[in-house]
Amino acid sequence: MNRNYVTKSILALAVLQGIAGCGDEYEIGDSVDSSQIQPVEVANTNILIEVGETESAKAYDLIQGLTNPHPERRVFTTKFKRIVYVDDAGEELDVPQNADLPPESIVKQGEKVFVNPSAWLDILEYQESAEYDFTYYLDNGSNEEVLQNLRIKIVGEEVKAEQVDILAEDNAEIPVGQSVQIETSIMPANTTFKEITWSSSDTSVFTVAADGTVTAVATGTANLIGKTYDDGITATKPLTVVTDSTKPIGVDITNQGQSIETIVVEEGQTITLGANVLFQNETADSNKNVSWNSSAPGFFEISDKGALTGIKTYESGVLTVKTESQGFTDSIMVNVKQNSNILYSFNSSFEKAEIEPWTNYWENPAGTVLESVEGTSTAGNRSLHITSDGSKNVGINLAPSVAPQHLGSNDGKTYKLTFDIKSNNGTVEGWFRAIPQGGWPERWDGWWKHDVSAANADGWSTITVEKSSKDWSAYTVLGRMDLYISAPGKAVDVYIDNIRIAPVTSD
Structure with missing residues (x-):
């Protein structure tokens, strides 16, 4: 594979990568013939700036080590650009020089570049490094500009305990x-x-x-x-x-009754954890109260009841539980990963006060009510409540202009649909269907049934449909999604919550 490179202009970097520049346009402002001006001379066209992540921010001179044959003329640095290495297809290569650049970490101002190593403190591990390649030109008014190559290398250093x-x-x-x-x-x-x-x-x-x-x-x-x-x-x-104690002698964080050392939670997902308080001699008066703490509450939260919720992707967070009596603790590592539910950003648990972007299924009878309600749910605090006279099919829809198109992408993946349902008026059944206009042969659908006799103690059951993706490439109109209850001939009073569509993985 060839290793090519592209350059990103200083303007693009200012917007996308936190680099700002000035002095990139230069006019001499007099009548001297630029062809008579000798270019600057440099002993080294390759400059390396290497700093440790714990060092203070510092400005570095971009015109160091040069000889200007015309000392009366100012030397400018122009066309400052970052080099990003790509393959033959234009995809960025996984090389050190293509490392992500933290905002406001490398900033060009005039003929200096400011480097703030502290921007890498939470990024680099000990002895890891991140490298960034740049080019710029030295211009003293000559017809010939001199190209300079700059590499800035940030090195992860030891952070000592205090x-x-x-x-x-x-x-x-x-x-x-x-x-x-x-x-x-x-x-x-x-x-x-x-x-x-x-x-x-x-x-x-x-x-x-x-x-x-x-x-x-x-x-x-x-x-x-x-x-x-x-x-x-x-x-x-x-x-x-x-000799003997009724106080706690330890505590274990548990998930579904099992002690754990790590846990993975998705963005928007909530997992209820337990705290198993240990005793030598537990009595009715023994204190089993605990408190919970998240090391990164902006990325994952923990309630006083042990409900862990992922907020934003994050690696290596620490979740701690502490006994009220004796102060013993247990800690686990928390990783927050991107939500695999392709409906995650589509109000799929109806936590908003409205049901948008979902709308009425086209057959809904007059008088049908679709509303997001509190108090009855399996994920979060709200669910979708559907009431209807049952004379026709009734449900919800994602329009083609809104619905994600994964189920018709022909990407070779198998997708699983799940949702939770509760009925206050007996067993109900229906269909989930994703289909482009005129694409009946390539519909992704599945029949489902909620049998109240098989529901859990709270009346809920989970519906599952699993199928391979279809090929909608021949259709000009995108696919819609319908989730509906087949007309039962009796009043419909159901709750739906936690609609998920995700690729089936091997783990």
């Missing part, structure tokens, strides 16, 4: 013979080496393993000591070993 806290109350109780996992909080959050060296001030009272597991040996009080890897920042916590 503070460590042992997450337990002072003199927290541990019963003899019990083991408790102790966690720490290290600041700053992006500390490179988070390893802790543990020790006990009195191993006859309790011992501590390399992973922070404290095992109670005999009654008494001793200090738990944790020291960081790099500069030896130390934290000390007194712990008391007792």
Whole structure:
């Protein structure tokens, strides 16, 4: 594969990549014949600026190391552009020089370029690097401009611990013979080496393993000591070993009853987690209360009941639960990924106060009511409530101008439709159909049935339809989507929630 490159102008960079420039238009302003002006001379046409991510912002001279045969004439830098490397098809290559550029991180002003390394603090890992190639010209009024190549390299550096806290109350109780996992909080959050060296001030009272597991040996009080890897920042916590205790001795974060260490949640998805508070001797008066904390609430939220909601894509977040009594904690890693539901941005859980962009199905009888209501739902707080006399098919529609076209893309994927439904008036059935105008042979559809006798305790059941994508390329009108209940000949009173269409994956 050939390695080509394209250049992006300074104007485009200012808008798209946080680079701004000035001084790119130059006029001498006198009558000197430019052909008589000798161009500048440079010893090195390739300039490398390498900085660590923890360094302060700094301006670098773009006209360094040059000789100007006409010192009375000012030298300008013009046509400052970033180089992006592409393949023969024009697609960007996965090379270091094509790294994403944080906003306002590299800014050209006049004959200087300002670099703000702190923009990479949450991007680069220790010893990773990001590289950016630029070109520009040196112009002293000569007919001949001199090309310069600039590479700016940002290097990920070690971020040292400044503070460590042992997450337990002072003199927290541990019963003899019990083991408790102790966690720490290290600041700053992006500390490179988070390893802790543990020790006990009195191993006859309790011992501590390399992973922070404290095992109670005999009654008494001793200090738990944790020291960081790099500069030896130390934290000390007194712990008391007792014969018997009704207080918590730990807590585990659970999902569907199983202890977990990591979890993946999609944007807009909510997963209810549990907190299993551990005891040696639990009584009716034992305190099982916990509190939850998200390390990145702008990317994922956690309610006081343990409902985890993804907001924006994010990697390596930390979710922590803490017991109200004793202050013991458990933490898991949280990754928020892009929502796989192609209807995610189409009000598919009806959380808006209206049903838009969904509209009336074309057969809906007069008097049909479609509304987003609170109080009855499986995802979020709202659902779609449909009431009708049942004399005709009744449902909802996404118009061709609105509906996503994945089901007719012929992309070789299998797609799964699911939605939740509850009926207040017996069993109902119907169809989901995605179809372009005149494209009956290439419709993507499935018949479904909600049997109230098979619904869960709250009356809900989940409908599933799974099929391969169709080929709508021969049709000039885009496909619409219909979800409707076949005319039952009796009143319709149903709730629909959490409509999802997503590619079927192997994992």
